[in-house]
Amino acid sequence: MTYWIDTHCHLADERYRDDFDGYMQAAKENDVAIINVICSSEEELMYALEKQKQYSNLDISFGFYPQGAEKITQEDLDFLVFVLEKYPQIKAIGEIGLDYYYTREFAKEQKDLLIKQIEIANRFNKPIVIHSRSAAKDTYDTLKQYAKTRVLMHCYSDSLEMMREYQKLGYFISFTGVVTFKNASKVKTNAVNVDLDKIMIETDSPYLTPVPFRGKDNQPSYVRYVGEYIAQLKNMEIEKLQLQLIDNYQRFMGANND
Numbered sequence: 001m002t003y004w005i006d007t008h009c010h011l012a013d014e015r016y017r018d019d020f021d022g023y024m025q026a027a028k029e030n031d032v033a034i035i036n037v038i039c040s041s042e043e044e045l046m047y048a049l050e051k052q053k054q055y056s057n058l059d060i061s062f063g064f065y066p067q068g069a070e071k072i073t074q075e076d077l078d079f080l081v082f083v084l085e086k087y088p089q090i091k092a093i094g095e096i097g098l099d100y101y102y103t104r105e106f107a108k109e110q111k112d113l114l115i116k117q118i119e120i121a122n123r124f125n126k127p128i129v130i131h132s133r134s135a136a137k138d139t140y141d142t143l144k145q146y147a148k149t150r151v152l153m154h155c156y157s158d159s160l161e162m163m164r165e166y167q168k169l170g171y172f173i174s175f176t177g178v179v180t181f182k183n184a185s186k187v188k189t190n191a192v193n194v195d196l197d198k199i200m201i202e203t204d205s206p207y208l209t210p211v212p213f214r215g216k217d218n219q220p221s222y223v224r225y226v227g228e229y230i231a232q233l234k235n236m237e238i239e240k241l242q243l244q245l246i247d248n249y250q251r252f253m254g255a256n257n258d
């Protein structure tokens with residue numbers, strides 16, 4: 001059986017709460033069978049854990065985003081450890097990473113926070129979801145030195161050369177709706193060239209809505225438009241791509257290895 005997986009979305013965000021069941025229903029109608037909900041606060045995490053009781057097809061990831069790293073305290077990191085012990089249903093740590101797009105002012109704080117969270121992931125043998133923007137070299141160096149678990153480069157938008165370096169390390173590479181944008185030639189080239197055993201897709205809802213819904217809020221059901229576009233780009237049958245995406249996600253989450 002084939003289906004789609006939204007490997008990264010912010011479905012615990014407040015904007016989805018008025019009609020959470022509606023978004024889940026739309027996902028179901030579009031064959032989106034698994035949804036990985038990225039939580040970046042205690043409040044979002046508790047909301048997602050509660051929803052998971054009703055929707056067992058929700059996976060949960062939790063971690064502290066690089067923007068705001070200077071405000072994250074030891075107490076927050078202790079909380080991360082605490083919830084990983086208490087809720088084994090938290091499958092991955094993320095999104096975590098480096099973001100120098102607006103400013104490098106807190107680059108050191110970001111790197112420290114990233115390393116600490118990688119070390120926690122290593123300790124719990126949890127995969128990590130990486131956010132990297134305008135910080136390719138630092139991200140690569142930090143991951144190569146510290147990461148000992150599975151790694152997913154979420155919304156990958158750096159160079160083809162860097163993508164190949166990540167693949168050599170065994171990391172997974174994920175594509176969003178950006179791949180469907182007219183002017184996104186670099187991302188399209190990456191999608192054509194990415195190894196089949198490394199590719200993943202996601203919506204990153206509420207951002208980066210794919211064509212034909214560009215301009216509206218994104219939602220998990222739209223991940224099929226990312227997948228269908230990539231199948232076309234790679235000249236693949238949709239079912240074949242789906243089977244590969246399912247296998248990759250399961251290997252990332254640790255279902256078939258260790």
Ligand SMILES: [Zn+2]
Pocket residue numbers: 008009010038095204
């Ligand atoms: Zn995200």
